[in-house]
Amino acid sequence: MTPTRTTATDKPRRATLQDVASEAGVSFSAVSKVIRGASGVSPQMRERVTAAIEKLGYRPHAGARAMRGKSYTIGVMIVEMSSPFQPEVVQGITDALEGTPYQEVLIAGGLSPARQKRSIEALMDRQVDGLILVAPWMEAEWLEELGAKIPTVVVARHGTAINFDTVVDDEYQGARLMVDHLVSLGHERIVHTSMPSGGLEPFVLSHTARRYGYEQAMTRHGLVPEIVETTYSEIGGYDAAVQALSGNDRPTAIFAGADIAALGVLRAAEEHGLQVPEDLTVAGYDNIYVSAIGRISLTTVDQSGQLTGANSTRLLLERIEGRTQPAHYVIAPQLVPRHTSAAPVHVGQPGSVSVQH
Amino acid sequence: MTPTRTTATDKPRRATLQDVASEAGVSFSAVSKVIRGASGVSPQMRERVTAAIEKLGYRPHAGARAMRGKSYTIGVMIVEMSSPFQPEVVQGITDALEGTPYQEVLIAGGLSPARQKRSIEALMDRQVDGLILVAPWMEAEWLEELGAKIPTVVVARHGTAINFDTVVDDEYQGARLMVDHLVSLGHERIVHTSMPSGGLEPFVLSHTARRYGYEQAMTRHGLVPEIVETTYSEIGGYDAAVQALSGNDRPTAIFAGADIAALGVLRAAEEHGLQVPEDLTVAGYDNIYVSAIGRISLTTVDQSGQLTGANSTRLLLERIEGRTQPAHYVIAPQLVPRHTSAAPVHVGQPGSVSVQH
DNA sequence: GTTCTTACGGACAACGTTGCACGCACTGTG
DNA sequence: CACAGTGCGTGCAACGTTGTCCGTAAGAAC
Known part of the structure; x- marks a missing residue:
């Protein structure tokens, strides 16, 4: 009677490194090596392990990873989603992270600095590897302290900082x-x-x-x-x-x-x-x-949220990789002339004021 | 020479249960008890521990918690933020979770079922305790399988389900x-x-x-x-x-x-x-x-995103607490008459078609 | 004064990873 | 033929929690 890890009534358990190892007939350290792409792995073993991963649908446990270093999670705080610009920034971040091992998670900070701070702390509790803050309202000093603790990029705040990067439209x-x-x-x-x-x-x-x-x-x-x-x-x-x-x-x-x-x-x-x-x-x-x-x-004037998001992501990944010098990136806005602007009618000219109805 | 856990060059480490325990002069198990509100804790000890937590600014490590059961995180997938309705639902969720130990994190699933599925899986990798999916596009069958694995509430999909709850406006x-x-x-x-x-x-x-x-x-x-x-x-x-x-x-x-x-x-x-x-x-x-x-x-017709979010949250928390019977909640919409609707001009009446300029 | 109960505090084994230390076969070299 | 070097696989100690189990001391009951 070897102890089973599931009972009849349990939901199917998520596969772990150990499960994959048993399936492939190797040690769990070996599986870990394959996943991390570490050296010291023969092609045959890599193949067997990969097949076992595939078969069991194994996915790494982010919590366990976070305990040993990285969570591969980027925390993004936006103030409000109903703003038109901020979702576009998020889209830029999502696109930029496609193909990297990182995944972004969002949190809506709301319309007060206190609540925004709490949101950021909630992200830190979840061991994100870095933060992108879109138009945060709190004092620069608080952000400097934050940046000293965790790689941080602040979007849409003008001015230079020491402990974090910034991306702004000009x-x-x-x-x-x-x-x-x-x-x-x-x-x-x-x-x-x-x-x-x-x-x-x-x-x-x-x-x-x-x-x-x-x-x-x-x-x-x-x-x-x-x-x-x-x-x-x-x-x-x-x-x-x-x-x-x-x-x-x-x-x-x-x-x-x-x-x-x-x-x-x-x-x-x-x-x-x-x-x-x-x-x-x-x-x-x-x-x-x-x-x-x-x-x-x-x-109106257009500022590319997409570009803003993409550049924020680039800077953040650089910081996560180890850069400590602050970087500040400025994006050029564009004039979009449409039909609500025209030459003024001369002052005092009759008809310049017309009341309808 | 006791081994130190930080070196001179390190950033200040996050306080752990052990740090709090040393500060308060008790065992770390005792601190855990205080935090969990478990029984077998004297008022004096509770007080000392609470003071130590306060002093060190201790916050629980979500990853470590996730390894032992719950992450106190609710995963919310929305399809697109630029929709007006979905952010309102999120606001409802945020408000409903205020004061509970749970925190929601969002993920923008994007406009394809495949990408939405990947987003949901990314949330599962992060050991969320439950899922709220706003207007997901994938097949009901996939959602049923998902619901068998994790407490799930689906918003804005009509029809009844077995393994998850639904909240829709009628x-x-x-x-x-x-x-x-x-x-x-x-x-x-x-x-x-x-x-x-x-x-x-x-x-x-x-x-x-x-x-x-x-x-x-x-x-x-x-x-x-x-x-x-x-x-x-x-x-x-x-x-x-x-x-x-x-x-x-x-x-x-x-x-x-x-x-x-x-x-x-x-x-x-x-x-x-x-x-x-x-x-x-x-x-x-x-x-x-x-x-x-x-x-x-x-x-137009108004459907309250706020109410939708609040009810989704309520149902999800019930499920997390153990309910297994599916629940389906329907919200009544409201007509909002404004100035673009009026009685039609009689057919054939002159002036019913007028060309301006 | 002895025994039973209760309240409290501490020890400890997981949980699923990472990454280092180690050992064992093979090589190629003197 | 001994011996260092290399490639490959395993063993194991963290990481920060939770929750069970256990020991001790104080109080209650006889």
């Missing part, structure tokens, strides 16, 4: 591209909608970088920056537009810091009886899915 | 609600856009259930179902609408199987010079974010 330049576009059309009063910076300077999030880029570009053109601070949401954009359009001396263009806010601006324009782009030019940033469709056709 | 009823709404407005020629079923009957995905519901409701009203098969995308909706609007005898309403397709229908209507809702009623299904905003204001 949002300063993206905002400049848009301002240049609007100025080249003849606009001079261009309002920008932003949101509170969150006090993370100098390691700022996207919206602050966009704001700075806007301010610099306006100043360079000899124009006066005008900023309305609300939130990046449809309602936020609506409120900002209502505020900007309230006085007598209206701007001819509103450059929303995010497409989603630009949608709110469009609604406000409609309610004010302003034709877009005849009476008001509207622009956004992000190139979200709906911006492209016919009924919206929003002029 | 999309048959949702489609019926919409047809009833349109009929009550006076519509008789209502075209439905769908996509190929994928041959998963009888365990069908959402779009097939919506189609069946539409067909049943139309028949019950004594009307003839008319279906155009394309894809659930803006382009797909556009193509379907172009096809439906091509003949002389136009429908008065198009009920797209998904909001995203309805956006394409709106674009096609605009290009055909049709006013919505005066000349054409358009409806969708899903209640995605953009459907609510002013410029779109799409009549």
Whole structure:
């Protein structure tokens, strides 16, 4: 009576190294060698072991591996999935990891630094080999401490770091591209909608970088920056537009810091009886899915989430392999002109304000 | 010379049970007891251990735990994050797990059954305690086999199963609600856009259930179902609408199987010079974010992703606790009437077709 | 004062890997 | 023909937990 490892009532147990070894008639160390691709294995043995693995459908136990070093798991924290950019970054990561032994797992950190920190710790508890954090909200100092413990890449935070790598789109330049576009059309009063910076300077999030880029570009053109601070949401954009359009001396263009806010601006324009782009030019940033469709056709700035994800992955794998010098990768944004931007109608010209219905 | 476990060059090691035990001056078994809440622990010891845990910032090693049973990790597979519904389900899961010892991890399975299967296997390799699969595409048989191995809840697949639980919105009823709404407005020629079923009957995905519901409701009203098969995308909706609007005898309403397709229908209507809702009623299904905003204001059907996620979690935890009888939970959808649906203009009445510009 | 019970704390054997140390046949060399 | 070198396979000690088993001491009952 040798002790059996399963009873009649048990579910079929997952095959282990030992099972494969018995099947192939070799020691379990030998099987381990084959799997790890270590040296000291004859071709015949490799073949027999491979056949046994195949036959039993053996798959390594990540938990057991994690106890001896690597889990072959990459932890990715995103803030919210409903953002259009972040899923695209994830797609880039997934594609980049295809064919490597690593697998990414995601965790949605939510809209507070405390919760995001807890999510990251949950990933660390699960012995991920490295972290990619997409637009995390916490202080740079906390991230530095984290980076000292585990290979980390931070996406979409501007500024240089010591203990981790960063990948950002050049949002300063993206905002400049848009301002240049609007100025080249003849606009001079261009309002920008932003949101509170969150006090993370100098390691700022996207919206602050966009704001700075806007301010610099306006100043360079000899124009006066005008900023309305609300939130990046449809309602936020609506409120900002209502505020900007309230006085007598209206701007001819509103450059929303995010497409989603630009949608709110469009609604406000409609309610004010302003034709877009005849009476008001509207622009956004992000190139979200709906911006492209016919009924919206929003002029915006595109940043490739795919590229961002791919480069983050590359940097992280380098760090896991041992690089300790920080790396910072910047991706160039692209202007996407569509149908919500045009030359302004001359001020005071009749018909520039038309109320419908 | 006792052997030290860190060298000068090492990163600070993560605290283990043993470290906590030394700190508190007790055996590591005792610490384990405290953590597990096992009996046979004096209040004083509990206190000392708790203090030591606090001081060292000890956190259990999930990999080590997984080797002895549970990993306290729930694996969630979603097909694509850019869908509006699936992130909401995830949010529901996250909220439901708050306060439990479990943590969910996500994996984006992608748009092919093969890749989805690989993703699920990657989660199994990581010893998750249970699985929630959101709208998986593979055959029911494969899922039955999976459910025999690990507690599993499948979201958004209609039909009953033996080895796993399901949570679905009643999309048959949702489609019926919409047809009833349109009929009550006076519509008789209502075209439905769908996509190929994928041959998963009888365990069908959402779009097939919506189609069946539409067909049943139309028949019950004594009307003839008319279906155009394309894809659930803006382009797909556009193509379907172009096809439906091509003949002389136009429908008065198009009920797209998904909001995203309805956006394409709106674009096609605009290009055909049709006013919505005066000349054409358009409806969708899903209640995605953009459907609510002013410029779109799409009549649609809402299914609560939040509730879906919460109930999936509840069922999964029950299964992990030992339930083996399958459970199937159905959530009621809600009609959301907005501004793209109205009574049809009488057929042949002048002005029912107006070309702009 | 003896025995029985109970409460508490510690020892220890898994769990499935990795990777090093070891041993045993063969080689080729002097 | 002895002997080092090499290629190949095995043995084994971790890794950080869980949960069972066991020993001891204090308190209760007689």
